[in-house]
Amino acid sequence: MAYYWFKAFHIVGVVVWFAGLFYLVRLFIYHVEANDKPEPARTILQEQYGLMEKRLLNIITTPGMLVTVSMAIALLVTQPDYLHQGWMHAKLAFVAVLLGYHHYCARLLKKLQAGTCQWTGQQLRALNEAPTLLLVLIVMLVIFKNQFPTSASVWLIVGLVVTMLATIQLYARKRRLDRERQEAAASLEAAPTQS
Numbered sequence: 001m002a003y004y005w006f007k008a009f010h011i012v013g014v015v016v017w018f019a020g021l022f023y024l025v026r027l028f029i030y031h032v033e034a035n036d037k038p039e040p041a042r043t044i045l046q047e048q049y050g051l052m053e054k055r056l057l058n059i060i061t062t063p064g065m066l067v068t069v070s071m072a073i074a075l076l077v078t079q080p081d082y083l084h085q086g087w088m089h090a091k092l093a094f095v096a097v098l099l100g101y102h103h104y105c106a107r108l109l110k111k112l113q114a115g116t117c118q119w120t121g122q123q124l125r126a127l128n129e130a131p132t133l134l135l136v137l138i139v140m141l142v143i144f145k146n147q148f149p150t151s152a153s154v155w156l157i158v159g160l161v162v163t164m165l166a167t168i169q170l171y172a173r174k175r176r177l178d179r180e181r182q183e184a185a186a187s188l189e190a191a192p193t194q195s
């Protein structure tokens with residue numbers, strides 16, 4: 001019975017951890033893009049985003065990671081056989097990458113607060129795709145275990161899902177560019193004409 005409790009809270013931890021990771025980098029994007037705003041909006045926005053980022057990391061994301069990992073350790077102590085299985089080794093390797101990503105986000109936060117972050121909004125958007133990929137891989141490993149699917153039909157489904165996600169991203173990008181163009185045109189119109 002304890003095993004089910006550990007597994008339930010392992011999954012709760014995973015949901016909280018990923019929600020935090022996704023939202024954190026989204027806030028980084030807004031933080032960096034606030035550089036384009038005129039003062040005093042820039043300072044006000046960046047201070048607010050800085051506060052939200054710190055709270056999100058310390059109150060949601062890191063505790064989510066700690067719950068996931070501590071429940072995972074409890075699962076492995078209860079079921080140590082998993083430690084000898086190939087899928088678990090692969091899963092642990094991806095989790096190590098995810099922990100590295102978490103640590104890197106915490107470093108980026110410090111750089112943003114110090115005003116020394118060199119990442120552009122576009123680069124951060126690309127970075128924010130990394131946890132999605134890790135999420136898909138880890139969940140597939142834990143579900144399929146050693147029967148990880150390799151047949152053509154499965155990869156067709158994976159391809160369709162990836163295409164769908166890419167289409168959503170491209171559409172969001174198009175809408176963002178349209179909005180930026182409209183804002184630029186509006187500010188040109190509002191600017192006083194010089195004779």
Ligand code: HEM
Nearest residue numbers: 011014068069072073075076082095134135138139142143
């Ligand atoms: C700290 C490293 C981790 C370890 C050692 C670990 C270990 C485990 C173990 C032993 C199980 C039970 C498997 C079973 O009973 O079939 C499990 C379940 C699960 N894990 Fe992890 N896990 C880790 C991190 C993660 C992460 C980062 C994710 C998400 C990206 C994740 C997603 C899941 C899911 C969705 C289940 C439930 C699968 C099911 O019941 O069929 N785990 N994990």
